[in-house]
Amino acid sequence: MINPMELTGKRILVTGASSGIGQNTGILLSKLGAELVLVARNNERLQETLSMLNGEAHASVSFDLSNIDDIKDMMDYICMDKKLDGVVYSAGIAPIVPVPSINYNKMLEIMTVNYFAFMEIVKLFSKRKYSNGGSIVAVSSVSSYAGWRGASLYCGSKAAIDGSIRALAIELSNKGIRVNSVVPSNIKTKMLSDVTQYAGEEELDVITARQPLGLGNPDDVANAIAFLLSDAARFITGSSLVVDGGYLAQ
């Protein structure tokens, strides 16, 4: 049977692979035949993800993506023997920062993990030393398009992603690199429980009511990511694929 989302022979870097969307994406991509390199800070949880993957030859690298200057060393290590064919950038943080609490350090913290590190990885991936082309998928958010209280920095970091992928898609097309994002709404992960813990449990009901199809599962996003990575999406670049259970349709 033909599987248009087959990823056999593709080596894919997944950041944020220790939890939530990144973890579920890693598991799905391995079932589709990909060889994975998993990145996040928490090594114990990375090993957990590794143990859930199908197939052999996967690897993990415990790395803090806020160390921008060391990302090149990380990529050199990852690509020592073999290049990459794709990147999933799912690492992200969503601290609540009300306007009076905004300061440069908080801006830098959020932008570094959610956006700057993504751009640094894209830059390196586009060099022949690290890939011969491929597909890049960033995990953005409906927060790129719709605001919520305390999220001005988070929303800005996600809008930066969606702004950049369009320009990157144009600039990197001649290198055979496609660049897209997925745009999830509220998905049942640790990040959502952290946010609702802060805002109160009743906030979860409010959030759920705003999504016609209810809360999403990490697999709902992983499926969209796998599609964008695969050759089934070979004519899609510079797109932001909304995976939101109808949140933005209203």
Ligand SMILES: NC(=O)c1ccc[n+]([C@@H]2O[C@H](COP(=O)([O-])OP(=O)(O)OC[C@H]3O[C@@H](n4cnc5c(N)ncnc54)[C@H](OP(=O)(O)O)[C@@H]3O)[C@@H](O)[C@H]2O)c1
């Ligand atoms: N859940 C939602 O409702 C939702 C909605 C829209 C968009 N998103 C986006 O989806 C992505 C994944 O989020 P999630 O919901 O799966 O959250 P999650 O379960 O909290 O996962 C976040 C991941 O990011 C990694 N990470 C955070 N800071 C890092 C750093 N400095 N260096 C390396 N890795 C780092 C974490 O790993 P370590 O802690 O091990 O480093 C973890 O693997 C994020 O970009 C988020 O903004 C989520």
